[in-house]
Amino acid sequence: MELETKVIHKNKMPIEVMSQLIAEEDYNLPEYKPDIKYVIKSHGNIVVEEVVPEEEYISVKGKMQFAILYQGEGGESLVDQVNGSISFTERLHVEGAMRSENVTVRTQMEDLGVVVINSRKLSLRGLANVTVCICEGVELELPLYCECPAEYQVQKEERRILKYVEGRGDRLRFKQEVTLPKEKPDIHMLLWQDVRLEQMSIRQNNEGVEIAGMLYLFALYETGQEEKYAWYETSLPVSAQMECDIPLTDGFFLVKQVRTQTMLEPREDLDGELRNLAAECSMEVELFIWQEEEIALLQDAYCMARELHVHRHEEELWQVAMKNEALFTAEGRQTISAGKEVLYLCDTQSQVHLQEVHLQGGNIAIKGVCEVEVLYATAGETQPFANERMTIPFAGEIEAGNVREGDYIDAEARVYRTQSSMADAMALQCRVEIQVTIMAFERNRLQIPDDLVEEPLDLEKLQKEPGMIGYVVQEGDDLWSIAKHFHTTRQELMETNDLTQETLQKGQKLLVMKHIYLMS
Numbered sequence: 001m002e003l004e005t006k007v008i009h010k011n012k013m014p015i016e017v018m019s020q021l022i023a024e025e026d027y028n029l030p031e032y033k034p035d036i037k038y039v040i041k042s043h044g045n046i047v048v049e050e051v052v053p054e055e056e057y058i059s060v061k062g063k064m065q066f067a068i069l070y071q072g073e074g075g076e077s078l079v080d081q082v083n084g085s086i087s088f089t090e091r092l093h094v095e096g097a098m099r100s101e102n103v104t105v106r107t108q109m110e111d112l113g114v115v116v117i118n119s120r121k122l123s124l125r126g127l128a129n130v131t132v133c134i135c136e137g138v139e140l141e142l143p144l145y146c147e148c149p150a151e152y153q154v155q156k157e158e159r160r161i162l163k164y165v166e167g168r169g170d171r172l173r174f175k176q177e178v179t180l181p182k183e184k185p186d187i188h189m190l191l192w193q194d195v196r197l198e199q200m201s202i203r204q205n206n207e208g209v210e211i212a213g214m215l216y217l218f219a220l221y222e223t224g225q226e227e228k229y230a231w232y233e234t235s236l237p238v239s240a241q242m243e244c245d246i247p248l249t250d251g252f253f254l255v256k257q258v259r260t261q262t263m264l265e266p267r268e269d270l271d272g273e274l275r276n277l278a279a280e281c282s283m284e285v286e287l288f289i290w291q292e293e294e295i296a297l298l299q300d301a302y303c304m305a306r307e308l309h310v311h312r313h314e315e316e317l318w319q320v321a322m323k324n325e326a327l328f329t330a331e332g333r334q335t336i337s338a339g340k341e342v343l344y345l346c347d348t349q350s351q352v353h354l355q356e357v358h359l360q361g362g363n364i365a366i367k368g369v370c371e372v373e374v375l376y377a378t379a380g381e382t383q384p385f386a387n388e389r390m391t392i393p394f395a396g397e398i399e400a401g402n403v404r405e406g407d408y409i410d411a412e413a414r415v416y417r418t419q420s421s422m423a424d425a426m427a428l429q430c431r432v433e434i435q436v437t438i439m440a441f442e443r444n445r446l447q448i449p450d451d452l453v454e455e456p457l458d459l460e461k462l463q464k465e466p467g468m469i470g471y472v473v474q475e476g477d478d479l480w481s482i483a484k485h486f487h488t489t490r491q492e493l494m495e496t497n498d499l500t501q502e503t504l505q506k507g508q509k510l511l512v513m514k515h516i517y518l519m520s
Contacts, residue, residue, distance in 0.1 A: 001148060001152055001308065001452050001454065002452070003298070003451070003452055004143070004144045004146050005142060005144060006142050006144055006295065007139055007142075008139070008161060008163045008293075009138065009139060009140075009163055009165070010137060010138060010140045010161075010163070010315075010317060011137060011162065011290075011318040011441065012135075012136055012138045014133055014134065014135040015132075015133065016131060016133050017058075017093065017131070018129060018132075019090060019129075019131075019132075020110075020127060020129060020130075021046075021064075021090050021126075021127070021129070021130045022127060023064040023086040023088045023128075024086075024125045024126075025086045026117070026121060027082075027084065027122045027123075028120060028122075029120050034072035034074060034080055035072060035119035036070045036071070036072060036116055037071045037072060037119070038071050039068060039069070039070050039071075039114045039116065040070055040079070040385050040386060042066065042068045042114045043066070044064055044065065044067075044109045044111075044126045044128070045064070045065045045066075045261070046062060046108075046109055046128050046259065047063050047259075048061075048062040048107065049061050049063065050062070051105050053103055056094065056095060057091055057092065057094065058091070058092050058094050058103060058105075060090045060092070060105050060130055061088070062087075063086060063087050064085060065083070066085065066086070066124060066126065067081065067082075067083040067192070068081060068082050068083070068114055069081045069192045069387075070082070071385075079191060079222075079229065079384060079385060081192060092130070092132050094132050102134055102135060102136040103133075103134055104133045104135070104169065104258060105130065105132055106130075106131045106256075106259070107128055107129065107259055108129045108351075109128045110127040110128055111126070111127045112124070112125075112127075135286075136167065137164030137167070140315060141450070142295060142297060142448065143298040143448065143449045144297065145157075145298045145299075146298070148301075151303055151304045151305040151306075152301060152302075152303050152304075153301065153302050153304065153484070153489055153490075154298060154300075154301045155299045156296050156297070157296070157299040158294060158295075158296055159294075159295060159297055159317075160295075161292065161294075161317065162290050162291075162292050162317070162319050162441075163291050163293060164288075164290055165251075165290055165291050166244070166288070166289045167287070167289075168287055169258070169284065169285070170242050170286075171282060171283070171284050172211060172283045173240065173281070173283075174215050174238040174239075174281040174283070175238070175278070175279065175280045176236045176278075177277065177278045178217070178236065178279075179269060179275055179276050179277075180232055180275045180277070181232075185223040185225055185227065185230050186223065186224070186273050187221045187223070187266045187274040187275065187277075188221065188222045188223055188274070189221060189222040190219060190264070190266055191220045191229070192218075192219075192347075192375070193217070193219055193220075194217070195216070195217050195264050195279050196215075196262065196281065196349075197213045197214070197215055197216075197238070197260075197281050197283065198216050198235065198416065198417050198418075199213045199214045199417055200414065200416070201213060204246055204253065205241075207243055208243045208244040208246065209241070209242040209246070209255060209287065210239055210240070211239065211240050211242070211283075212238065212239035212240075213237075213238060214235040214236065215237075215279060216233070216235045217233065217234060217235075217264055217277060217279040218231065218232070218233040218347040219233075219264060219266075220347070220385075229377075229384060229385075231347070231377075232277070233346075233347065236279075242255075242285075244287060244289065245289075246289055247289075250292040251289065251290070252290045252291070252292075252323065253287065253288065253289050253290075254287075254288045254410070254437075254439050255286070255287055255288075256286045256288070256410075257283060257284075257285055258285060260282065260283045261281075261282045262279075262280065262281050263278075263279070263282075264277060264278070264279050264280075265277070265278045266278075290320065292320070299449070300449070301449075301452065302484045303454065304489070305457065306456060307454065307456065307457055307458070308453070309453040309455070310451075311450055311451040311452075312449050312450060313448060314445055314446070314447055315445070315446055315448045316443055316445050316446075317444050317446055318441040318443060318444070319441065319442040320440075320441060320442075321402045321440040322400070322401040322403055322438065322440045323437075323438070323439045323440075324401075324437075324438050325435065325437045326396065326398050326435075326438075327416060327433050327436075328366065328396040328434045328436060329394065329432070330370045330393065330394035330431070331429070332370075332372070332390050332392035332430050333423055333427055334390045334428050334430075336426050336427065336428060340378050340380070340383075340386050341378055341379040341425075342378065342422060342425075343376070343377045343378060343379050344377045345376045345420055345422070346375045346377060346385070348372065348373070348374050348418045348419070348420040349372070350370050350371065350418045350430075350432050351371045351415065352370050352413045352414065352415050352432070352434050353369050353370075353413075354368045355367050356368075357409055357411040357438075359403060359409075360397070362399065362400050363398060363400050364397065364399075364403065364411075365395070365397050366394075366395065366413075366436055367394070367395045368393070368394055368395075368434070369391050370432045370434065371391055372389070372391075372418070372420075373387055373389050374388045374420050374428055376388070390430060392432060396436075398436070398438055401440075402442065404442070407440055407442050408441045408443060409438065409440045410438070410441075411436060412437050413434055413436045413437075414435050415432060415434060416433040418431070419432075462487065462514070465514065466514070467513065467514050468511065468512065468513045468514070469486070470509060470511060471486070471509070471511075472507060472510075473504045473507060473508040473509075477504060478502070478504060479493055479502050482512065486512045486514060487514050488512060488513060488514060492513065493510065496511050496512075496513055497510050497511055
């Protein structure tokens, strides 16, 4: 008897290695920039330029971009900005790095600290998390059930097998261009910008996967007029399509966000005036696709005419336990810094960090924090803008479904929407909606037959054994195990004992008759 097999790609446990990147540099203001009095707001972003797999290591090269909005020295209410970048190389130890082509580097900016050394010099210190992930499928040969000659007894198991279909990266671009309303003055110089994708939804359609949302843009700018500064914000619907072939039945997919780069550029309108804003959000994502297939597997076998040894090895097979999405809310209140009267709230930025994801009872417990910054206009003539920062914790639960301890849980959180308002004359109220996506996989360890070895029967031994015995069913017995042990068949056991079903009870008495098939 020979094994018939089918080759599939199965999931392999992802390898993830995280490191905290620290980029430091002293920065001198360009000569044409005014002296700095204090920093209003700063922002950092990671750009990965090169990923080099080495022997047991991954080298990540790139730059940490920074933008700084500051209050200048002088009699006037002078606000200006500077931007630049700090180059870095981070080397992470990752076993098997050289052998894999599916290396992804995810980054998340934690903090950008700016210290004013003097009126012309800043000390910059950026912190970011860099995570190297290797996620790939491996080939597996599965033994298939097949019809055999009468002397062979074969046990079949119908099992839903999760096949790893594809994992690939893609870059999505969301673009919009808007014209300033008539009541807004022309743009002389852009001072601060904020572009982000909010209210994001990910849906499967006939062409693949559509990612849609609202492209939020904010611009603080110098007007070159008596009213020196102005700002504008709006949200516009956008969408992008990822072309891919996801099975319409029994197919599963997951989109993971890797990194986002944004840009806001003033442009001339038809009259040659800087009144248009071109916004772009470039998002790097990973797409993973799986499909479940019902396969009749060979679970066990024996032969009535020969000794048949079934050799096995252990394999881990995954199945989708659940895929769910939930919105959590984080709310916080903070008193405005002393001596700053708020005229208008300009822009609210937030970032979410997951801290804990674990099973708790019949639910998956989620904990994290939101880092929120609010830029606002003040009533002070010499300090027209200020910025408040707050950290807001959040927690919640998602129903676990079939997820068990030891299963693999993939969790991703993103900011869905951010709102801020004045709770009273001196206090800020912030509300952040967090979108959490959970995809969990059952991890089942199975003994898979991989070889069948036949040997001649020991007829002398069989002849010494009784041809008919009485047997009392023990705990864990079934018809297959009893028939295999006593060299008979399930059908013979059922006919001899007038059984109408295969279920046995502990203590049940059976009459067992031995059968031998002779092969020429």
